[in-house]
Amino acid sequence: MYTQLEQRGMAEPPVNIGTLADMKQKGEPIACLTAYDASYGLLVDKAGVDLVLVGDSLGMVIQGHDTTVPVTVDDIIYHTKNVARGLHHAFLVADMPFMSYTHPEHALDNSVRMMQEGGAMMIKLEGGDGQLEIVEYLARHDIPVCAHLGLKPQSVHKIGGFKVQGRDETAARRITASARKLQDAGADIVLLECVPNEVGAAVTAEVDVPVIGIGAGPDVDGQILVLYDILDVTQGRLPKFVHNFMDGQTSPLAAIQAYVKAVKSGAYPATEHCFS
Numbered sequence: 001m002y003t004q005l006e007q008r009g010m011a012e013p014p015v016n017i018g019t020l021a022d023m024k025q026k027g028e029p030i031a032c033l034t035a036y037d038a039s040y041g042l043l044v045d046k047a048g049v050d051l052v053l054v055g056d057s058l059g060m061v062i063q064g065h066d067t068t069v070p071v072t073v074d075d076i077i078y079h080t081k082n083v084a085r086g087l088h089h090a091f092l093v094a095d096m097p098f099m100s101y102t103h104p105e106h107a108l109d110n111s112v113r114m115m116q117e118g119g120a121m122m123i124k125l126e127g128g129d130g131q132l133e134i135v136e137y138l139a140r141h142d143i144p145v146c147a148h149l150g151l152k153p154q155s156v157h158k159i160g161g162f163k164v165q166g167r168d169e170t171a172a173r174r175i176t177a178s179a180r181k182l183q184d185a186g187a188d189i190v191l192l193e194c195v196p197n198e199v200g201a202a203v204t205a206e207v208d209v210p211v212i213g214i215g216a217g218p219d220v221d222g223q224i225l226v227l228y229d230i231l232d233v234t235q236g237r238l239p240k241f242v243h244n245f246m247d248g249q250t251s252p253l254a255a256i257q258a259y260v261k262a263v264k265s266g267a268y269p270a271t272e273h274c275f276s
């Protein structure tokens, strides 16, 4: 992790919340990826990724569970600490695991741990209108928040599987309205998973904060994918929005660089990665 002293000599300062807001304003796509350890933290940073998420997807790709539900706050802190040691430039976000933010004080206690013990610069939570009070409380305590909408994997047992969200007009309108309310409650970033392109575009037009998509089409402010999915490590059936960036590359670093280039140029996502 960069130190205050190192920052003084840096040609390019580390990404912060203001950098991400400026990128949205300028229309510069934000390239994001997950990471779970220091070695890959170093590689994604070196490849020019702007934002790194220690996602609770670690429950599936690191721990081998079928869902993200078993992940604990201690798991996230452990992996966030490790990733932080590899980063010099990228902005570090940590995921609040299932049931770690059931009420405002609970959310605050766990966010503080992720920031103080893990080194996260922002926390992400899966939220809709039910989390407005929590987001407002965290924002009031100066905790930067990323609100995750659309497909919320922690709700997989409630919604009956990993399914595209917002396909009908009412659901699409509900997601867009929630994004606005979460922003107004203090969310600094919206992350939108598995929705038709039109919903990605509508949410991005609705809010002023950056919108990062995963399977949300091209008309958002940035893209995020699970690192092992783009490196051809994850086995089995992959979501439609995943692209194998190892194809034609000779190293993980080259593949991650190809991903960053594709996001920045708008080449990713292509039509085959999108939902209608």
Ligand code: KIV
Residues within 6 Å of the ligand: 034, 053, 054, 055, 056, 057, 058, 095, 191, 214, 224, 225, 226
């Ligand atoms: O946990 C995670 O990795 C995520 C991404 C899929 C956005 O939430």
